[in-house]
Each structure stands twice: as C-alpha cells, then as structure tokens.
Amino acid sequence: MYTVTRTALVVVVAMFLAATACGNDESASTTVAEIPTCPTDPIRVVVSVEQWSDITEQLAGACAEVTTVVGSSVDPHDYEPTPVDVAAFTDADVVVVNGCGYDSWAEQAVETSGGSPALVNGCDVVGRSDGDNPHLWYAPDAVSSVADAVTAALQQRSPAASAYLTERRSDWEASMQPYRDEIASISSAYTGRTYAATESVFDDMATALGLRNVTPEGFARAAANETDPSPADISAFNGLLGDGQADVLVFNAQTEGAIPEQLRATADGEGVPVVEVTETPAVGTTSFVDWQVAQLRSLAAALASRS
Ligand SMILES: [Zn+2]
Secondary structure (H helix, E strand, C coil): CHHHHHHHHHHHHHHHHHHHCCCCHHHHHHHHHCCCCCCCCCEEEEEEEHHHHHHHHHHHHHHEEEEEEECCCCCHHHCCCCHHHHHCCCCCCEEEECCCCCCHHHHHHHHHCCCCCEEEEHHHHCCCCCCCCCCHHHCHHHHHHHHHHHHHHHHHHCHHHHHHHHHHHHHHHHHCHHHHHHHHHHHHHHCCCEEEECCCCCHHHHHHHCCEECCCHHHHHHHHCCCCCCHHHHHHHHHHHHCCCCCEEEEECCCCCHHHHHHHHHHHHHCCCEEEECCCCCCCCCCHHHHHHHHHHHHHHHHHHCC
C-alpha cells in the first residue's frame, strides 16, 4: 500500500516537472529515475508467519514476490504445516523465519527443500535461542535488526537491486516514525508504571516502554509453556488486580480460554483498564506500523486513565 502510494506520488511529481521544466531535461530525467520499479527480475521470498510479511514486502518493494505460509487466521504456536506449505519453500531465494522455536517447522522445511536460500532467522539475528520469548516482532530493537538482515539477504540474492533495496530500507525506516514517536511518548510519560498480562506476547514492548511486569511469575511461566497455571497463581493474579498493583491488564485478544476471560472479568469489575493486543496482525490493519501504533495508542489511553 505504502509503496503504491509513493510510486503514484513520484509519477505525479515527474509529470509536473516534465510539464513545467521544459528545456531542463536533466532535472526531469533525474526524477523519472527515482520511480521505484525494480531494476532487475524480482526474486522469490517466502515468509513463514504473517508478523514479518508486511515488513518484508515493504523492504523488497517491486523486487520480490513475497509468499506468506501462515496467515493471521491461524495460531502459529500450534501450527502443523501441510505438504503444500512445505513445498512453498522450494526454489525460494530468500526465506524469513521467526525462529526461537516459534516456527521450527519452517526451518525444517527449508532444510528438506533441497534449496539453499538466504535464510533470515530473526531469533539468530537478535541472539536469542529456543526457550527465550519468541515474540520478536514486539521488540522494537529486534524489528530493526531483522529488517536490516532482510535487506542484506535480499541484496545478497539480488545484487543488481542493491541501491533500490537500500532506498526501500530508508523509506521503511521513515514509515516507522509514528511507531517510534508513540514508543518515545509512552516511555517518557509512563516509565515505571505497572502491567499484568495474560500472556508474554507483549512483554518485550512493555520492557521497551519502561513498564514494570507484575504478573505472578508462576502464571507467566505456565502461560509461556502453554500449561495450566496453579490455583495459587490464579488467585495471586486476581488479588493484584483487586488491590491496584497493576495499572493495566494486557490481554491477548486472539487467545480463547476460561482463565484469561475470568481475569479480564476481574479487571473489568475492579476498574483496571484492559488493553487488547494480538499475536498476529489485527484484522483490518493494513501494515505492521498501523497495527502496532493502534495498540500503543490504546495502551497510552489506558495508562492516562489511571493517572
Ligand atoms: Zn504467542
């Protein structure tokens, strides 16, 4: 969407210059050269999970055909690939996986595909390993590092598009300004404020914002391992919502379960604002930046209501 809009703008500017700057061929041709069409044949890029799709598409622009294997309607944690999914990795020039055990099926599919794509493994890029929090797309530094690695992989497989891809990387950086602004504004206003969470999905962002996690440790561990928390942990969670220890409850709206729902009801009853976040891009959002900024704004509003 962003690339299309920008392309249209540049074309309009080029036409305007061509119409007004008669005799100034140099400036007209310079502008025309900026139209972002790929200078070479597009390559094949496969992304395992949708959280990295928009970023990869923005960074590749017209220089790649990007295929996403697992879309938003599926819970990536429990995903079992079909033979068609595995076949999608065949002949890929570049593969982007999350790693950290989140999509190990995709790493295996790359190995069995017999190809040798340039592989971007987000978890490796940021120096995490299996068992660490896999929700890298909620860590602003990780998002930036993975974007760098995606650009490097694209450039490695498409050297003729190198300058084009460098430009895409800087356009994408500019498009992320609202995200950085929101993060800066929340951390300057609310560092040290507290949250409890039904899942770890948002924890890296909360850390980047300077929020303090008061989720009972046993509860958080059980949620991360997809096991049931103990009655004592549930009781501790309800207790902290009741006595004002948590400024907000962060709730994964894409997870169904009696325990998260019950905690949400407690929060509602106690007047603790509930901030909904999602594992995968929310339905109706058109880009990573829109998705993240919408969530950050609802967090900011919730924290403001507790001031
Ligand atoms: Zn998750």
